[in-house]
Amino acid sequence: MRRHSGASLAAEAALYGLLGTWFALTVGQQFKKRPRFLERVDPGNVTLPVSTFFAPRPGTTDTHLLVRDELLDGSTTEWAEYPVSQDRSLRQMVWHPNRRREKALCDVQNDLAFLVRQDKGPEHIHMTVPYLALLNFVSHRCPHAPDSRRVQFLLVASGGHDETEEPDVLFASDFHTLDTEGR
Amino acid sequence: MDNTRRDDIDAVFRKVERFTSVGATISALEQLASSSLHADDDLLSWPVLKLHAPQWWRSAGEDRLDALFGYPNVLSLPRTRMLAGLGLLLPGTTRAQRGALAATMCGTAYGMQTQMRYGLDGSDHMAFLNFAGSALEKLFPDNARAREAVVVFLAAQACLSYFTSGxxxxxxxxxRDGTAIPGIFRTATYGDRFFYELVRDRPWLAKTVAWSTIAGELAFPLALVTPKPVARGLLATGAAFHLGNAKFMGLNRFVWSFCATYPAVAHVSRALGPRKESPAKKPLAGATRRGGSARTAPRAASLLVGAGAAAVAGAAVYRRVRSGRVRAAAVPGELVTVGGREVHAVARTGGSGPTVVFENGMACPATGWSWVWEGMEPDTRYVAYDRPGTGWSAPAKGPQDAERASAGLRELLARLGAEPPYVLVGQSVGGLLIRSFARRHPELVGGLVFVDASHPDQLARSAGQRRTLPWLRQRMTSTWLRAELGMLPEPQRLGPFSSLPAPLAAQTVERMKAPASWRAARREMSQWPRSWSADAAKLTDAGGRPVAVLTASGTVERDPVHADLQAELAALSHESRHDLVPGATHESLVMDPQHAPHVADAIAWTRKRAAVEEGSLR
Known part of the structure; x- marks a missing residue:
C-alpha cells in the first residue's frame, strides 16, 4: 500500500473540504441562500445548480415581443411580433441551435418583467441590462419601415397553445430614436 | 504508468466525460451555428452585457475584456469548447490530457456563462459539475480514497438535483392537483401542442403525469441503496424521462449532462447497496462491526425522528396552552355562548336605526373593522363577531356550511338582543355569507353592503382567481403550520392587522399568531367553493333593499374580471351604488384608516335607506 506524504494528506483534506463546502453551498442554493462572496466571484451562478425545475410555480405563459415604429409623419405602424419559438420536432432532440436564442430572449423578458413588478420607475428600468438588451435587439434586428424615426417594443403574455385566454400586456417601452445612418 | 490508473473509478469518469462531452460539443456547435446572437447589434451584445460583468473582471482592464468577450472574438470560447469536447471523445487520450481538457471546459464555461448570463439552464450547471469532478479526480492519480470521494460528490449532486426537483x-x-402539466405544455417555450391537447381535457392524465414526475424524482436517490435491478430501473426511468423532456419540452441538452452522472450513481450504488454474501464465508471482524453499525443506524434514526416529533408536539401543546391564556386575558369584545361554544363579538346594541352586522373576510377577526367603527355615526348599533376558530371564538365541530353559518349568526344576534332590521356588511367571502343570511331571513334584513366581496361565480369566471386559489390554500396551510411551530414571520403575514388602531392592532396581531385562526381559515377555504358560493348564488334579487358595493382598485388591476363581477353585485337591487376606491387593496379597504371611511360612508348610505324602508313599512 502506498503511503501518503504530509503534503498529499493536506491536499486530500483540502479536496474533502472543497467538495463538502461545494455540496453544502448547493443545498443552500436550493433555498436561495447564497454567501455574499459568491455574488462577486460567480455572479452568473455557473458553479451552483438550482434544481427546483418548473416548481413551485411553473411558467404557464409565453412572452411575446412586439415592435412598432413611429414614422417621420408622426404616425405609427401596426404592432409586429418578432417570432422566437419553433414548433417541436424530432431533430431538436439532438440539434436545436435556436434554443439558446429562445431561452435568452425568455430570460431577458422575464428579467424585465420582474423589474416592472417591483415597481421600479422608468428612469431605473431604462438603464437596466434587460431593457437595453431588448432595445438594442429591436433597434437592429427587427425589420423597420424605411421612413421610421423611432421604435417601441411591447411584452405581451399569452396562454400559448391555449387560445381561449386573452393576451395580457406586461410592459410597453418608451419610443426610442432609431439610428438611421446604418440603414 | 498512465494505464495503471485505468481502474473502476477511471472507467466511471471516462463515461461521465464522454456523455457530458457529447452534449457540450453539440451545445458549442449550436452556439457557433447561431453565432450572430452574440453580435454587438443582437440580444447578447457585449457592449450591453458588460454592464453587469463581475467587478473583479474590471481589474483586467476594459480593453482586455473587450478583446476576449467582444464579437467576434467571444466565439473563440465555443470553438475551444468544441475542440476540448472532441478531444475528450477521442480514444487514447491520456488521463493528464483528459484532466486538462475537462479543466478547459470548466474555464470556458465560467467565462462564457458569466459573460452571457441569459440563455443558460440546468444542463449547463450539471455539465460544469461533471467536468469539474473529472478534472479534480485527475489531480489525485495515486489516491483511490480521494478519487472515490469525487465520484461520491458527483453522485450526491445528481441525487440532490433530482430530489430537490421532486x-x-x-x-x-x-x-399536486396536476394543473401544472397543461399549464406548462400549453406554452410554446417549454410545451408541445400535441401533448397539451392530450392532457388539456384529461385531468386524470395530467395528475398521473404530475405525480409520476414527483415520485420518480423523489425516488431517484434510492438508486444508491436499492438492489442492482431496482437501481438500474431507476436510472433507466431517469434516462427515459430526459428523452421525453427532449422531445416534448425542447430540453435536449439535459439528456447528456444528467445521464452523464449515472455512471457515478451506479458506482456509489455498488458500494452502498445490498450485496449478495456467500453463506460459506465467515463474517470478518470488520463486517461484524459494520453489521453492528447497521443495526445502530436505524435506532439512531428512530431516536432522532422520535425526538423531533416530541419537540414538535411539545411546541404545539405549549402554543395551544399559551394561546388559550392569551385568548382569556385580552378579549377586545365579549364572549357569548352560542350552541354550547364561545363566540367572540364586539357589539353596541344601544342606539337607533338599523343594526349593522359585519361578516369578516377569511382569517380576519372582528377587530379588522375597527377603523370602520370609528367612521360610523356615534349612535349606530352594530355587531361584529368572529366565526368559529377565528380570532377569539372557539372552534366548532363539523363543517361550517352556509346553513350552519346563517343559523349561528341568527342565534348570536338573538343572544345579543340586536334588533332588526340588519344592514349586513360582508368583506371578501363574508359577502357570500350575507347573501345566504339575507335569503334565509329576508324579514330581518334592511340592506346589504359588499366590501370587495366575493361573487358566487368568481372561481368559475375568473381564471386569475381560479389560479390563485390553490396558492391561497397552500398559504393558509403553511401559515397554520408555522403558527403551530411558533415560526410565524410577523411583518409579512400579519402586515394588514398592524395598521389597525391601538391597542387593537397589537391585540389582533398577537391573536393571529394562534394557529386556530389559520386552521379555521383552511376549513373555510374548503367550504367556500363547496357550499358558500352555491348557496349565495340562490339570492338573485335583494328584493328592492338598498345595496352598496365597494371595490378596491388594486383588486381590479390584478384581475379585470373582478370589475364585472362587482357590477353584478350592485345589480342585485335597483337601489344601489357602486364605488371604486382608488389606491385600496383587498385588505386595506377595511383595515387602512385612509380607505375605511369609504366603507363607513357606504354603510351610512345603506342604513339611511333601510331606515326609510322600515319606516314606510310601519
Missing amino acids: AAKLASPVW
Whole structure:
C-alpha cells in the first residue's frame, strides 16, 4: 500500500473540504441562500445548480415581443411580433441551435418583467441590462419601415397553445430614436 | 504508468466525460451555428452585457475584456469548447490530457456563462459539475480514497438535483392537483401542442403525469441503496424521462449532462447497496462491526425522528396552552355562548336605526373593522363577531356550511338582543355569507353592503382567481403550520392587522399568531367553493333593499374580471351604488384608516335607506 506524504494528506483534506463546502453551498442554493462572496466571484451562478425545475410555480405563459415604429409623419405602424419559438420536432432532440436564442430572449423578458413588478420607475428600468438588451435587439434586428424615426417594443403574455385566454400586456417601452445612418 | 490508473473509478469518469462531452460539443456547435446572437447589434451584445460583468473582471482592464468577450472574438470560447469536447471523445487520450481538457471546459464555461448570463439552464450547471469532478479526480492519480470521494460528490449532486426537483413539485399545489402539466405544455417555450391537447381535457392524465414526475424524482436517490435491478430501473426511468423532456419540452441538452452522472450513481450504488454474501464465508471482524453499525443506524434514526416529533408536539401543546391564556386575558369584545361554544363579538346594541352586522373576510377577526367603527355615526348599533376558530371564538365541530353559518349568526344576534332590521356588511367571502343570511331571513334584513366581496361565480369566471386559489390554500396551510411551530414571520403575514388602531392592532396581531385562526381559515377555504358560493348564488334579487358595493382598485388591476363581477353585485337591487376606491387593496379597504371611511360612508348610505324602508313599512 502506498503511503501518503504530509503534503498529499493536506491536499486530500483540502479536496474533502472543497467538495463538502461545494455540496453544502448547493443545498443552500436550493433555498436561495447564497454567501455574499459568491455574488462577486460567480455572479452568473455557473458553479451552483438550482434544481427546483418548473416548481413551485411553473411558467404557464409565453412572452411575446412586439415592435412598432413611429414614422417621420408622426404616425405609427401596426404592432409586429418578432417570432422566437419553433414548433417541436424530432431533430431538436439532438440539434436545436435556436434554443439558446429562445431561452435568452425568455430570460431577458422575464428579467424585465420582474423589474416592472417591483415597481421600479422608468428612469431605473431604462438603464437596466434587460431593457437595453431588448432595445438594442429591436433597434437592429427587427425589420423597420424605411421612413421610421423611432421604435417601441411591447411584452405581451399569452396562454400559448391555449387560445381561449386573452393576451395580457406586461410592459410597453418608451419610443426610442432609431439610428438611421446604418440603414 | 498512465494505464495503471485505468481502474473502476477511471472507467466511471471516462463515461461521465464522454456523455457530458457529447452534449457540450453539440451545445458549442449550436452556439457557433447561431453565432450572430452574440453580435454587438443582437440580444447578447457585449457592449450591453458588460454592464453587469463581475467587478473583479474590471481589474483586467476594459480593453482586455473587450478583446476576449467582444464579437467576434467571444466565439473563440465555443470553438475551444468544441475542440476540448472532441478531444475528450477521442480514444487514447491520456488521463493528464483528459484532466486538462475537462479543466478547459470548466474555464470556458465560467467565462462564457458569466459573460452571457441569459440563455443558460440546468444542463449547463450539471455539465460544469461533471467536468469539474473529472478534472479534480485527475489531480489525485495515486489516491483511490480521494478519487472515490469525487465520484461520491458527483453522485450526491445528481441525487440532490433530482430530489430537490421532486420536493419543490411536491410542495406546489398546482403540481399536486396536476394543473401544472397543461399549464406548462400549453406554452410554446417549454410545451408541445400535441401533448397539451392530450392532457388539456384529461385531468386524470395530467395528475398521473404530475405525480409520476414527483415520485420518480423523489425516488431517484434510492438508486444508491436499492438492489442492482431496482437501481438500474431507476436510472433507466431517469434516462427515459430526459428523452421525453427532449422531445416534448425542447430540453435536449439535459439528456447528456444528467445521464452523464449515472455512471457515478451506479458506482456509489455498488458500494452502498445490498450485496449478495456467500453463506460459506465467515463474517470478518470488520463486517461484524459494520453489521453492528447497521443495526445502530436505524435506532439512531428512530431516536432522532422520535425526538423531533416530541419537540414538535411539545411546541404545539405549549402554543395551544399559551394561546388559550392569551385568548382569556385580552378579549377586545365579549364572549357569548352560542350552541354550547364561545363566540367572540364586539357589539353596541344601544342606539337607533338599523343594526349593522359585519361578516369578516377569511382569517380576519372582528377587530379588522375597527377603523370602520370609528367612521360610523356615534349612535349606530352594530355587531361584529368572529366565526368559529377565528380570532377569539372557539372552534366548532363539523363543517361550517352556509346553513350552519346563517343559523349561528341568527342565534348570536338573538343572544345579543340586536334588533332588526340588519344592514349586513360582508368583506371578501363574508359577502357570500350575507347573501345566504339575507335569503334565509329576508324579514330581518334592511340592506346589504359588499366590501370587495366575493361573487358566487368568481372561481368559475375568473381564471386569475381560479389560479390563485390553490396558492391561497397552500398559504393558509403553511401559515397554520408555522403558527403551530411558533415560526410565524410577523411583518409579512400579519402586515394588514398592524395598521389597525391601538391597542387593537397589537391585540389582533398577537391573536393571529394562534394557529386556530389559520386552521379555521383552511376549513373555510374548503367550504367556500363547496357550499358558500352555491348557496349565495340562490339570492338573485335583494328584493328592492338598498345595496352598496365597494371595490378596491388594486383588486381590479390584478384581475379585470373582478370589475364585472362587482357590477353584478350592485345589480342585485335597483337601489344601489357602486364605488371604486382608488389606491385600496383587498385588505386595506377595511383595515387602512385612509380607505375605511369609504366603507363607513357606504354603510351610512345603506342604513339611511333601510331606515326609510322600515319606516314606510310601519
